[in-house]
Amino acid sequence: MRLKSTMFSDGGTIPLDAAHPMCGGKNVSPDLEWSDVPEATKSFALLCHDPDAPTGTGFYHWILFNIPASVRKLDRTMGTAENPQGGKHGHTDWGDKNYGGPCPPPGPAHHYHFTLYALDVPKLDLDENTTGAKLRFMMRDNTLATAALTGLFGL
Numbered sequence: 001m002r003l004k005s006t007m008f009s010d011g012g013t014i015p016l017d018a019a020h021p022m023c024g025g026k027n028v029s030p031d032l033e034w035s036d037v038p039e040a041t042k043s044f045a046l047l048c049h050d051p052d053a054p055t056g057t058g059f060y061h062w063i064l065f066n067i068p069a070s071v072r073k074l075d076r077t078m079g080t081a082e083n084p085q086g087g088k089h090g091h092t093d094w095g096d097k098n099y100g101g102p103c104p105p106p107g108p109a110h111h112y113h114f115t116l117y118a119l120d121v122p123k124l125d126l127d128e129n130t131t132g133a134k135l136r137f138m139m140r141d142n143t144l145a146t147a148a149l150t151g152l153f154g155l
Contacts, residue, residue: 001147014151020103029079030101034075041118052110060132063090090130109154
């Protein structure tokens with residue numbers, strides 16, 4: 001699978017609009033588009049994770065799952081949509097169920113990994129309280145393929 005965005009390229013800088021308001025951004029989730037999907041795909045899930053966050057386990061910025069298999073893109077601002085392309089938001093480390101943009105402490109830029117998972121089940125029996133760790137655990141036996149896009153952001 002391949003994952004891309006018009007907002008930033010793989011390894012490129014995430015624009016300020018996508019950053020959290022605490023860092024001067026507008027919390028605009030990036031547009032994402034994917035291709036080369038396995039034929040057996042029945043749904044998708046998406047995680048945005050910052051492994052560089054000083055927490056010991058990183059920081060989940062976006063958790064989205066139960067995206068129908070027919071979907072191949074998410075438009076900008078889907079991170080705040082009530083029912084994004086038929087999917088369901090989970091509980092981020094920001095403490096809510098929407099996309100929460102980058103806002104690292106001062107220092108080197110952090111890596112933000114947007115990872116798309118193609119799953120062999122039509123839906124996961126999870127709710128909006130689902131954390132990134134729980135979603136990863138529940139997908140472990142149902143993942144057909146992954147695609148990742150990494151953006152950098154620093155202050």
